[in-house]
Amino acid sequence: MNLHEGGALTSWLAGEGPLGDGVISSRTRLARNLEGFFFPTRMDGKQAEKVASMVVEAASSWRDERGHPLRVLTLQDLTPLERQVLVEKHLASPLHIQQPYGVLLLSEDETLSVMINEEDQLRIQKMAPGLNLEEAYREALRFHDHLKERLPFAYHSRLGYLTAHPANVGTGLRASVLCHLPGHVYTQTLEALLVQLSQRGITARGLYGEGSQASGNLYQISNSRTLGLAGEDIVAAMDQAIRQVVQREWSLREALLQEGQLEDRIWRAYGILTHARSISSGEAMELLSLVRLGVDLHVLPPLPPRLLNQLIVRIRPAFLQAQAGEAQDPLQRDRSRARLIRQMLTQGGAA
Amino acid sequence: MTLCEECGIRPASVYVTRIVNGQKVERHLCTQCALEKGDIGPLLQNPGWILQEFLQALSPAAAPRPESRCPSCGLSWTDFTRTGFLGCPHCYEHFLPLLLPAIQRVQGADRHVPGKGEAPEKSPGELEKELQRAIREERYEDAARLRDAMRQHREKGGEIRREPS
Ligand SMILES: [Zn+2]
Ligand SMILES: [Zn+2]
Numbered sequence: 085m086n087l088h089e090g091g092a093l094t095s096w097l098a099g100e101g102p103l104g105d106g107v108i109s110s111r112t113r114l115a116r117n118l119e120g121f122f123f124p125t126r127m128d129g130k131q132a133e134k135v136a137s138m139v140v141e142a143a144s145s146w147r148d149e150r151g152h153p154l155r156v157l158t159l160q161d162l163t164p165l166e167r168q169v170l171v172e173k174h175l176a177s178p179l180h181i182q183q184p185y186g187v188l189l190l191s192e193d194e195t196l197s198v199m200i201n202e203e204d205q206l207r208i209q210k211m212a213p214g215l216n217l218e219e220a221y222r223e224a225l226r227f228h229d230h231l232k233e234r235l236p237f238a239y240h241s242r243l244g245y246l247t248a249h250p251a252n253v254g255t256g257l258r259a260s261v262l263c264h265l266p267g268h269v270y271t272q273t274l275e276a277l278l279v280q281l282s283q284r285g286i287t288a289r290g291l292y293g294e295g296s297q298a299s300g301n302l303y304q305i306s307n308s309r310t311l312g313l314a315g316e317d318i319v320a321a322m323d324q325a326i327r328q329v330v331q332r333e334w335s336l337r338e339a340l341l342q343e344g345q346l347e348d349r350i351w352r353a354y355g356i357l358t359h360a361r362s363i364s365s366g367e368a369m370e371l372l373s374l375v376r377l378g379v380d381l382h383v384l385p386p387l388p389p390r391l392l393n394q395l396i397v398r399i400r401p402a403f404l405q406a407q408a409g410e411a412q413d414p415l416q417r418d419r420s421r422a423r424l425i426r427q428m429l430t431q432g433g434a435a
Numbered sequence: 436m437t438l439c440e441e442c443g444i445r446p447a448s449v450y451v452t453r454i455v456n457g458q459k460v461e462r463h464l465c466t467q468c469a470l471e472k473g474d475i476g477p478l479l480q481n482p483g484w485i486l487q488e489f490l491q492a493l494s495p496a497a498a499p500r501p502e503s504r505c506p507s508c509g510l511s512w513t514d515f516t517r518t519g520f521l522g523c524p525h526c527y528e529h530f531l532p533l534l535l536p537a538i539q540r541v542q543g544a545d546r547h548v549p550g551k552g553e554a555p556e557k558s559p560g561e562l563e564k565e566l567q568r569a570i571r572e573e574r575y576e577d578a579a580r581l582r583d584a585m586r587q588h589r590e591k592g593g594e595i596r597r598e599p600s
Binding site for chain 1: 508510518519520521522523524527528534537538541542543544545546547548549550551553
């Protein structure tokens with residue numbers, strides 16, 4: 085399977101993308117369904133299998149830039165741990181891995197994936213490092229058009245592409261970015277930002293749920309409306325809004341640094357992470373956020389952005405166990421996590 | 436804002452296209468005038484009428500009742516409001532008068548805007564309706580083109596479902 089190889093993680097967490105010091109990654113997702121079939125919540129196993137085989141067949145002729153076809157992963161053939169790793173890598177959703185007829189199509193570099201038989205029959209997903217929604221959208225659309233020539237997507241002349249939930253109807257497009265916003269969090273201006281964004285039809289939530297401390301100041305920001313705007317206009321509006329957010333994030337960070345308390349907190353975080361023998365996921369995320377901030381503000385010596393991005397995924401419970409090649413209890417995981425972080429921060433990611 | 440071409444008082448809310456002796460006649464009417472003139476009632480039986488916004492103009496009594504079921508998948512409006520999920524693509528057409536206000540509230544719009552290079556697609560049901568209309572109006576070239584489109588749709592694997600009449 086090799087689902088837990090570090091190498092395969094690099095593509096969308098490469099950290100080389102535009103505005104990489106505020107935006108970790110960009111993702112666009114297109115929801116589609118086939119005419120003549122029920123939506124997944126209402127379909128039986130026979131229909132679900134037929135839909136999966138039609139999509140797999142239609143996608144089989146597709147090749148990425150380097151000539152690789154998509155991998156086909158039948159979720160029920162994977163171990164629970166392997167399925168959980170797919171969720172931690174943001175390739176499948178928690179809902180998807182529970183589906184008895186769920187299938188995942190995955191490109192070689194893991195930036196393009198298709199969840200089959202999730203909430204909708206197809207969720208086409210393309211990820212790109214940094215703020216790069218336009219590329220992510222263009223590439224998702226290119227793959228979409230390949231399928232569209234071969235599959236009858238459910239479409240209504242007034243409402244556009246039809247989805248199981250009307251909140252996704254029209255473009256079926258969700259454009260989202262993963263942002264690092266410690267400046268907003270530490271100055272207690274995040275709430276105000278969320279209100280402003282919601283007035284522009286944009287929603288934000290912590291990476292691992294609402295206001296969760298374990299989120300490491302990482303927020304998933306996405307468009308809430310999918311109808312009434314062309315896809316490229318949704319993407320352009322998101323891009324513009326995120327640029328403003330990142331700009332403000334930067335002035336908040338500079339102000340915090342001027343106040344003089346940030347430098348000490350950053351070095352303390354770095355000290356703990358490079359010496360601790362056991363660390364929880366929540367504490368690790370919080371301290372890694374400070375280290376990332378320290379690198380961005382040139383308080384700390386530079387670290388490859390790829391390294392900090394990969395740690396977001398590699399310190400998650402299933403991923404740690406997959407890397408260890410064995411099931412671990414929480415205390416063992418805290419020790420493995422501390423060791424991995426020490427190695428990666430001090431040896432530049434040689435682990 | 437366009438005023439009703441019949442009464443000249445109320446804002447036009449309905450756009451009516453009628454084919455009379457092969458001539459296309461277009462009119463902007465308010466809902467009352469359209470109903471009084473019978474321009475909405477016979478719509479469903481008379482294929483000579485194309486009414487862009489007819490669903491908005493239907494009186495509430497004409498909307499499907501909450502317990503009515505989608506003829507394709509059997510989902511009721513009550514089922515939908517309980518789960519938030521529709522059952523199949525055809526549910527949208529069946530529940531459209533109930534759905535549009537809800538969609539407008541959630542999405543702030545109730546009409547799709549196609550992207551650059553996105554060819555507007557027609558559902559098999561819409562193609563079938565247009566085909567029947569073309570046959571009745573003896574537009575045989577249009578009918579042939581629509582049959583081709585339906586065949587292509589079938590070859591891509593979709594099952595053509597007939598709209599309930
Ligand atoms: Zn009038
Ligand atoms: Zn239905």
